Amino acid sequence: MVRRISFADLTHTGQLVASNTFPYGVCLVAAYAERYFDGALDIFVCKYPSDFSEYLDQGIPHIACFSNYSWNCSLAYAFARRLKQIAPDTVVIFGGPNYPLTLDEQRRFLEQHQAIDFYIQFEGERALLALLKELESCDWNVQVFKQTHRPIPSVHYLVHGTLIHGEHAGRITQLDEIPSPYLTGRCDKFFDGVLIPMLQTNRGCPFRCTFCTEGQDYYNKVHCYSSRRVIDDLTYIAERATVPDLIIVDSNFGMFKEDVAVARYLSELQHVYGWPRYIHVSTGKNNKERVLEVAELVKGAMSFSATIQSSDPRVLQNIKRSNISIDQLITVAKNAGRIGANSYSEIILGLPGDSVSAHRHSILSMADADVNVIRMYQLMMLPGSELARPECRQRYRMKTRFRVMPRNFGCYRFAHEQFACGEIEEICVANDTLSFSDYVTCREFNLTVELFYNGGVFEELIQFLKWKNVRPSQFLEAVHEHILTEASSVLTEIYTGFRRETIHALSLSPEELLDQLADPRAVQQYISEEKGNNELFKYRALGFFIIWTHCTMRRFRLLKAY
Numbered sequence: 001m002v003r004r005i006s007f008a009d010l011t012h013t014g015q016l017v018a019s020n021t022f023p024y025g026v027c028l029v030a031a032y033a034e035r036y037f038d039g040a041l042d043i044f045v046c047k048y049p050s051d052f053s054e055y056l057d058q059g060i061p062h063i064a065c066f067s068n069y070s071w072n073c074s075l076a077y078a079f080a081r082r083l084k085q086i087a088p089d090t091v092v093i094f095g096g097p098n099y100p101l102t103l104d105e106q107r108r109f110l111e112q113h114q115a116i117d118f119y120i121q122f123e124g125e126r127a128l129l130a131l132l133k134e135l136e137s138c139d140w141n142v143q144v145f146k147q148t149h150r151p152i153p154s155v156h157y158l159v160h161g162t163l164i165h166g167e168h169a170g171r172i173t174q175l176d177e178i179p180s181p182y183l184t185g186r187c188d189k190f191f192d193g194v195l196i197p198m199l200q201t202n203r204g205c206p207f208r209c210t211f212c213t214e215g216q217d218y219y220n221k222v223h224c225y226s227s228r229r230v231i232d233d234l235t236y237i238a239e240r241a242t243v244p245d246l247i248i249v250d251s252n253f254g255m256f257k258e259d260v261a262v263a264r265y266l267s268e269l270q271h272v273y274g275w276p277r278y279i280h281v282s283t284g285k286n287n288k289e290r291v292l293e294v295a296e297l298v299k300g301a302m303s304f305s306a307t308i309q310s311s312d313p314r315v316l317q318n319i320k321r322s323n324i325s326i327d328q329l330i331t332v333a334k335n336a337g338r339i340g341a342n343s344y345s346e347i348i349l350g351l352p353g354d355s356v357s358a359h360r361h362s363i364l365s366m367a368d369a370d371v372n373v374i375r376m377y378q379l380m381m382l383p384g385s386e387l388a389r390p391e392c393r394q395r396y397r398m399k400t401r402f403r404v405m406p407r408n409f410g411c412y413r414f415a416h417e418q419f420a421c422g423e424i425e426e427i428c429v430a431n432d433t434l435s436f437s438d439y440v441t442c443r444e445f446n447l448t449v450e451l452f453y454n455g456g457v458f459e460e461l462i463q464f465l466k467w468k469n470v471r472p473s474q475f476l477e478a479v480h481e482h483i484l485t486e487a488s489s490v491l492t493e494i495y496t497g498f499r500r501e502t503i504h505a506l507s508l509s510p511e512e513l514l515d516q517l518a519d520p521r522a523v524q525q526y527i528s529e530e531k532g533n534n535e536l537f538k539y540r541a542l543g544f545f546i547i548w549t550h551c552t553m554r555r556f557r558l559l560k561a562y
Contacts, residue, residue, distance in 0.1 A: 003140065004061040005033075007045045008052050008079065010072045012423070014410020014527050019071055021247060022190045023047045024198035025124075026067050027181035029095070032125035033132060035179050045186060047195060049412045052079060056415070060087045062140060065128070068096035070382065071408050071423055074514065077113055078421045082414045084115040091135065091142055093128070095120035097213035097384040105383070105390075106156055107163040117142050119156045122218055123203075125178055127154035127169045168218055175203060175225045182236045193242040196280075198249055201230050201262055205251035207285065208320040210392070211309070211348065213384035214251055215320065224258055231265055238273045246276035254291035254302075255284025263297040270299060277301055288331050303372075304343040311365050312358035315351050318396070319387070345371045349442050350379035350428035352387070352396040359442045363449055364473035373454050376446040376536070379428040399430040401506035402513055406534045409517055409526050422517035422526065424510055443502050443535075444495060448480040450540040451491075457544070490546055498539040505535065 007030045009023030023045055030043050044061070046052045064083055066076040080092045094116050100106050110116060120127045130152050138145040146159050151166035158164070172178065181187050187197070204222035205214045237246070246266075253259055269275060279302040284291045295302050309321065316322045345366040349359055366374050381388045381400055392398070402424050409422030430436045452458055453476060462472050483491050507513050516522045526532035 002040060002042050003063060004042045004044070004059065005030075005063040005065065006052070006055065006061040007043065007065045007067075008076065009045075009047055009067040010049055010052065010075050010079070011047055012072070012075055012408045012410045013048060013050070014422075014523065015407050015529075017048075017194055018407040019069075020194055021196050022187055022198045023067070024181070024187070024200070024249070025096075026065065027186050028178050028200075029065070029124040029128055031179040031181045031184060031186060032177075033129055034184075036129055037132070043186075047190065049075065049079070049410075053413045056083070060090055062089075063091045063093065063132075063135075065093045065095070068094045068098045070098050070380065070425060071405060073098050074421045074423050074517070075408075075410075075412070077115065078412070078419060079414060080113075081115040082417065082419075086415070089142070091117050091140070093118045093120065093131070095124045095128070097382070100383045101216075101386070101389055103163060103165070106165070107158065107161075109383075110156065110158045110163065111161070117157060121154050121156060122168060122216075123154070123171055125172060127152070130169070131155050171203070171218070171221070171223065173223045175200075175223055176229050180229065180233055180236075182233045188240070191240045191242050196243055196245045196247050197237045197241065198247045199230070199233055199237070200249050201225055201253070201258065202250050202256065207252075209309075210319045210386040211351065211379060211382070213382055215386055216384075222252075222256070224256075227258065227261055230262055234262075234265060234269060238269045238275050241273070241275045244275060244277035246279050248279060248281045251282055252284040252286075253281040254294035255287045257290070259284075259294050260290065260297070263294040266301075267297045267299065270301065281305070282307065288335075292335055300342075305346065306343060306366065306369070306371055307346040308362065308366070309346060309348045310351055310354065310358060311362040312353065312355075314353040315358060318352035342372045343370075344373040344375055345369075346375045346377060348377050348379050349446070350398075350431065350434060350439065352392075352398075352431060352433075354431065354434050356434075356438045356441055360445055360477075363445070364476060367449075367453055367472040367476060372456070374449055376449065381426040381428060397432040398428050399436070400426050401429050401508060402426050402510045403505045403507065404513060404517065404526065404532045406532055409523050409532065411520050411523055418520070420518055420520040420523040422514075422523060424513045424517070426510070427506075429506065440499060440502060444484070444499060445480055446536060447495065447498050447539055447543075448476060448483065450536050451543045452476060452479050454540075491543060494539055494543045494546060497542075498535055501533075501535050501538075505532075 007026040009026045011017055011019035027045055030045055034041055034043055044055055046055060064080065066080055068076060076094070083090055084092055092115055099119060099121055100109055110119060118131055134150065134152060135145055146157060149159060149164055151164055153166040153169035156163060156165045202222050202224040204219045206220060206222060207215070208220070209215045266276065266279065279298055281302055283305045295304060309319065310316060347359070347362045363374055363376065386392060405423040405425050411418060411420045429439045453472065462475060465475050466472070483495060
């Protein structure tokens with residue numbers, strides 16, 4: 001008997017397509033299972049909730065697999081819970097990094113999400129295949145299997161409140177063992193002019209950053225696909241690409257010798273197909289010469305990422321990032337302009353050991369390094385990261401709040417039911433070196449950087465000041481001080497509103513926010529942008545409007561006077 005199995009890597013579409021990427025991860029897992037079962041599985045893969053709804057209208061799958069990321073957890077579970085209500089025998093399997101690391105937290109997660117039969121931790125291919133084999137041996141009966149209490153590597157499940165779990169499944173070292181979802185045609189339907197194709201040339205990260213879900217020892221070794229596999233996949237994509245972008249999901253692209261060959265072939269594709277015009281990557285954190293060589297080969301299509309997160313030695317030590325050369329990252333950023341590439345840096349507010357002075361210094365050092373864009377994030381407490389563990393929270397006396405994730409909400413359909421849901425995130429707003437008041441102060445400085453540095457609006461002025469030996473950091477500090485101390489500043493109301501919304505968006509209760517997002521009327525307020533905006537982007541836009549309006553009115557009055 002052929003078993004119907006679905007793989008849903010869902011994205012919210014209420015306001016726009018929030019995660020507009022191919023469902024590449026679940027396609028890899030599906031391709032691996034399909035090869036073993038050789039026609040015994042009727043596989044369906046989807047990205048859009050509407051596609052999943054239409055699929056369910058045609059019949060209920062025997063097995064329903066869902067990806068679980070911070071941006072689709074509530075959406076995936078909303079479908080899974082309703083599916084389990086009408087079809088209790090359907091096997092519901094979740095997998096992905098949005099899952100706690102400690103056994104107690106894992107047990108609580110599964111208790112709170114009882115529609116999930118099995119959770120797969122870390123790499124999914126081998127673990128899912130092992131689970132499917134066990135279920136097949138029990139005639140696909142979940143309850144019969146669970147009564148055996150058999151552990152499966154990397155698979156977690158509950159039996160009467162007891163967490164059953166196996167050891168971590170061994171990672172796949174020869175990645176070509178996974179069939180290509182591109183070459184098998186599995187991804188063809190996703191070339192729709194909206195979704196961006198994704199590709200992985202290697203897996204793993206040699207660094208142990210505690211805020212990242214790949215900072216675990218499990219991922220510490222890097223394993224590569226063969227050059228032949230990567231070239232074949234890239235050729236297949238280039239011949240069908242309907243968007244100018246490509247996402248390479250490697251953690252450190254450009255840092256390894258194999259990346260040079262990939263970049264060289266991408267350059268050939270650019271010449272033949274005019275694709276890709278934009279390559280989105282996280283570039284290597286060390287080995288700057290090779291990163292520069294890779295970026296030069298793709299003719300500036302790839303931005304440099306000087307993702308220092310912080311320049312403060314204490315913070316870097318606390319997050320186990322001291323083995324990354326900050327000087328190399330800055331050197332790479334400085335050389336970006338030479339080869340026509342943009343550069344950006346990522347700074348995270350609220351890391352252990354952070355402070356107002358440390359946060360500002362991190363930002364200003366990137367401005368003085370001529371980084372084009374400084375992306376300022378808040379510390380998300382990702383369940384699969386070391387920093388989210390209870391002992392880390394206690395060690396650094398971290399205080400957190402919850403907020404609605406921008407764009408990640410909407411109203412959807414299951415059978416004849418219309419329902420609403422959205423995603424929330426937990427962020428750190430204070431720790432033993434950063435008070436909540438300091439957090440708000442740092443956020444205000446972030447707004448100044450968005451208004452007066454990012455986007456290059458004042459690039460000519462900044463270059464002129466540099467000619468006069470005035471550093472960008474000095475310019476930003478002077479502007480910020482003037483805005484906050486000058487009572488009649490045209491931006492006073494902008495900063496007041498930004499401060500108010502920054503604080504108002506934070507909640508102590510995740511349940512309260514999730515209940516609110518289950519109300520279609522409330523979700524409509526988010527869709528219409530009455531609520532839930534990205535405060536930095538909103539007030540950046542308002543600030544530009546007010547500044548240019550103010551300047552235009554001044555010009556008009558001067559002209560009228562003449």
